[in-house]
Amino acid sequence: MEVTRAVSTRPYSGDITFNAKSGQKGSTSLYGTEVHATRYQYGFAMTPARLHRDDRVIEVLKGLTSLGEVTGNHARFLYDFSPDSLVLRWTHDFSPRLLYCFEEDPNGDLTMPDLVRRVQVGDLDP
Known part of the structure; x- marks a missing residue:
């Protein structure tokens, strides 16, 4: 399984929080x-043929769609990784x-205008 870089859906605006240690x-x-x-x-x-059991692809998809919160030792690391869309x-x-x-x-x-355009012009077979 390969994973690409994470890309934000909106530009970074430089938000800063000010805190104090406990x-x-x-x-x-x-x-x-x-x-x-x-x-x-x-x-x-993912290349299912590379799996020892190709039926595991379903379990991987279930895992991707049920990602939950990933946390650290402080609330500032709390981020919900569950997908909005797939x-x-x-x-x-x-x-x-x-x-x-x-x-x-x-x-x-969320919108997908570029994906819709690629399907409409025949770059992707729906």
């Missing part, structure tokens, strides 16, 4: 953290032709 305070108690509250899109590629393409083509197809409008709704 416990006894000192001269270094205050700190700032850069945050980016966004959705990320990833591409996954596009699947079963093909022998080595080029997926649908990576990073999501866009987020100012209201936070």
Whole structure:
């Protein structure tokens, strides 16, 4: 299984939070953290023939669609990785032709105009 880089659906605006460490305070108690509250899109590629059991592809898809929250030792690392949308393409083509197809409008709704265009012009067989 291969995973592409994560790409945000909206530009980074440079948001910063100012915080204080817990416990006894000192001269270094205050700190700032850069945050980016966004959705990320990833591409996954899988070759079922490379699996020892090709029926495991279904279990992988179930796992991808049920990703939950990933957490660290502080609430600032809490991020929900569960997918809002999922596009699947079963093909022998080595080029997926649908990576990073999501866009987020100012209201936070996801759209896929580039994916729709690629299907309409025949670049992708629906």
